[in-house]
Amino acid sequence: MTEQHNSKIITQEDVARRAGVTRSIVSYVINNGPRKVSQETRNRVLSAIKELEYRPNKHAQMLSSADDSVAEKYIGIVLAGNHMFKRSYYGSILAGIHEQAHKRDWHIRFIRVFEDFNNPTLFNELIHPNEITGVILLGLDQVSQTSDNNTLIQAIVDRVERVVCVEWEWPGVPSIQFDLQKAAYQATNHLLTSGHHQAAYIGPEDRRLIGFRQALWENKIQPDFRLMLCASEMQDGYDRCQELLHIGSPNAIVAGTDEVAIGILKCLNEKHIAVPNDVVIASIDNIDLSRFTIPSLTTVDIPRDRIGFHAIDILVSDQHRKGASAFSITVPVQLIIRDSSVPPSNQ
Incomplete structure (x- = not known):
């Protein structure tokens, strides 16, 4: 967007002239009524607003004050x-x-x-x-x-x-994030090294999936792509778990998020599959609810509050930079072992 119009207050009349409509039509588009405007006319008005960088009067007045x-x-x-x-x-x-x-x-x-x-x-x-x-x-x-x-x-x-x-x-x-791949790797490796080698993954298709496959590779386990299903919410976790049980019989499930894991727990409970005796589960996020599920979830803790703190600190810093000197901060993650991955005999 250019700044060529910033020295002049742009009015609805200016927008109307650019779009070839009346001021009333501009008002109807901006306020979504009370009269209907055809899509073609609406698009012309919105294009004019974008080109002229029109802002409502109270904002234009602030702008004019410089x-x-x-x-x-x-x-x-x-x-x-x-x-x-x-x-x-x-x-x-x-x-x-x-x-x-x-x-x-x-x-x-x-x-x-x-x-x-x-x-x-x-x-x-x-x-x-x-x-x-x-x-x-x-x-x-x-x-x-x-x-x-x-x-x-x-x-x-x-x-x-x-x-x-x-x-x-x-x-x-500048950016702030956690290492998705490392988090999934930690969760997966924990389950594999406890002797559960028939592992499945249910979660987002991002670097978490790479971390899951990395752990399989390091433990010399051949990946079965049928056991890698995409999910991002509780209902997705429940639905994909239903599909998974028709495909195979894993004894370990890595969930890409705690919400997905909660959906998986519900599915397994309905199928009378015991966690952790029949299937062990580990997930990622460590939301507050993960401590209160039955069984409590083994999960990789993501310091969400620190992500928020860092975001503000970067934003307000006198050293804030855009461009080639922009930097990225990666916050550490930590595996929290709870009941969902440890059978009673091992506790």
């Missing part, structure tokens, strides 16, 4: 999707971000999902130096599979002075 101090110490958070609001794992990261921001006397202006910013009005309203000084991009690798989304990500990075990626990487932007 006072960047209104955004000082304010940050935004962009999530990959609404599912992050529902997951305990991401809730812990957001709590860490909020706690550390408060300690550093910074403030959170907004938390929005990435899809929202396909609306150019909202983009120009919130992703602007008069609105925020920095932005945290959480897990946007989950939406970076299309060129349009990548273009929008780069537009956010170009517009905001301070940017930090959490749990993913973007060229020229």
